[in-house]
Amino acid sequence: MLGELLLMKGNEAVAEAAIRAGCRHFFGYPITPQNELPEYMARRLPEVGGVFVQAESEVAAINMVYGAAGAGARVMTSSSSPGISLKQEGISYLAASELPCLIVNMMRGGPGLGGIQPAQSDYFQATKGGGHGDYHLIVFGPESVQEMVDLTPLAFDLADRYRNPAMILGDGILGQMMEPVELSEMLDVQLPPKEWATTGRSGGRRHVVSSLYLDSSELEKLNKRLQDKYLEIMRTEQRWESLDVEGAEVVLVAYGTTARVVKSAMNLAREEGIRVGLIRPITLWPFPTKAFESLEDVGRFLVVEMSSGQMVEDVRLVVNGRWPVSFYGRTGGVVPDPKDILARIRELARGGGTR
Amino acid sequence: MKQVFKRPQALSDTVMHYCPGCTHGIVHRLVAEAIDELGILDRTIGVASVGCSVLAYEYFECDFQEAAHGRAPAVATGIKRVLPDRVVFTYQGDGDLASIGTAEIIHAATRGEKITVIFINNAIYGMTGGQMAPTTLLGQKTTTTPRGRLAEYHGQPIRICEMIKELDGAAYVTRVASNSPRNIAVAKRAIRKAFQVQLLGLGLSLVEVLSTCPTNWGLTPVESMKWLEEKMMPHYPLGEFKSPGEVK
């Protein structure tokens, strides 16, 4: 695709990518480290005939997204960890009402008010549902500003295709980092028809957006339909990057910012003659189980996260005891140092250490 | 023979689930009549809230969204910002609007969202079985004020119209009642006017309707009408608190 190369902050780049993907409605509330995203939207959306609303809270913002998505718009919101927690009831309603939208979480360290430095400690919340009820978001974990920009239109498209909220799970570094990015041209995006949207009796019929099912068998039917959809998404939408996995003594598993640090650590390990590989999930949900399924000649796994160990649970599930899985994590906004990761790799390559 | 009483087009023929003597049904009818008279059925989107009227979308013929508890004004904001030429209204109880959803109603009014809010004040939580609402009167017994509401212990009942009228984005704020033919006729005109205010893009319009909940008040329908008049009206005076000159 023809594009232009720009030097942009991650937060601003996602915003521009969303606009170029046809998003014209944004509802948000300020929180560090994602403020440049709504600020950019506030500047840019009116120029393209769109609407930016600074809501009174994250709760209101996500419910505005609900209304707008139900009215058929390509719509998004963004926040960071504590704000995403506040949105959870609304996200559950969006998933239950099968409304497409994009939610960006530039994670910061928690729990509680935590800090404003980058973290990956909302993995459970993002990939296991997050709010009440059985549901999933389609979750992407980009490792660079460019990838975040590339995944934005895909996230919108998949949200529409599956009528499901999608999430980009970034972190404070990805949001704040300046990188050169290639953006696609502003496309005249044709949104897929949304016959179900409440736009005022379109087609002469009444349309209702609701997640209320007082009859338990009806609610079970909804749940079954959602689960069928999730199975389909798990079958068709797994995305990941694999590097030198077969024959590796240590296969690292990491996503997002951490994957970049891990790549530096791997270079150091290779210099020492250690055979290392990497599986980098790009979709966090569906978790790329396929990346692990056909593996044969692998020594062991090392999962690295900026958390106390969340994605590692999904790795252990898929590895299912076939190989040892170790974990290394930093928390609170501390970014792992490649040298510390290298130390773990060395240890494991020598056959030592578990957790 | 001339038909003098028929179902408004905007009302579906679904049997309503409301208790005998509950005025939710009356207010639904008034909203539907206003939609009919203004000819806006095909461009109106309602937002139902969480409370006894949660199933309102079953009873109207227009498009509807069902919002989370208290968030109807935010949902309505989302719809209206996407479809500015449509008519968007919320239908909310007093637990929904005056307790869990106070931030949403105040800020929708502050922003001057061009939406219409039908606010049912029945001084109690109906759906969850008769707990105290922010609008519960002093001395009123509910399941969570078993000895009656006490100012120093539970706080004073909240007057929403008096509060919303102070916000510049609110264009039309009025309190009506659903207890007598005369008051119902006034309520009808108020609801119609609230939609007209929206059609003219003047700002947020809010109609508070004093309503009954015989089931949780522990009164008969007839006693309820009397209670509404004798107890509620003195604390919640009827009348227009704010009205734009443009609409009669």
Ligand SMILES: Cc1ncc(C[n+]2csc(CCOP(=O)(O)OP(=O)(O)O)c2C)c(N)n1
């Ligand atoms: C987040 C959340 N909290 C609590 C409830 C439970 N709940 C359902 S209806 C209701 C109160 C409704 O009262 P009101 O708004 O006065 O409407 P009414 O039933 O009297 O018409 C509550 C607390 C809920 N559904 N969601």
Ligand code: SF4
């Ligand atoms: S519980 Fe009260 S508010 Fe609810 S339907 Fe019955 S009378 Fe009406």
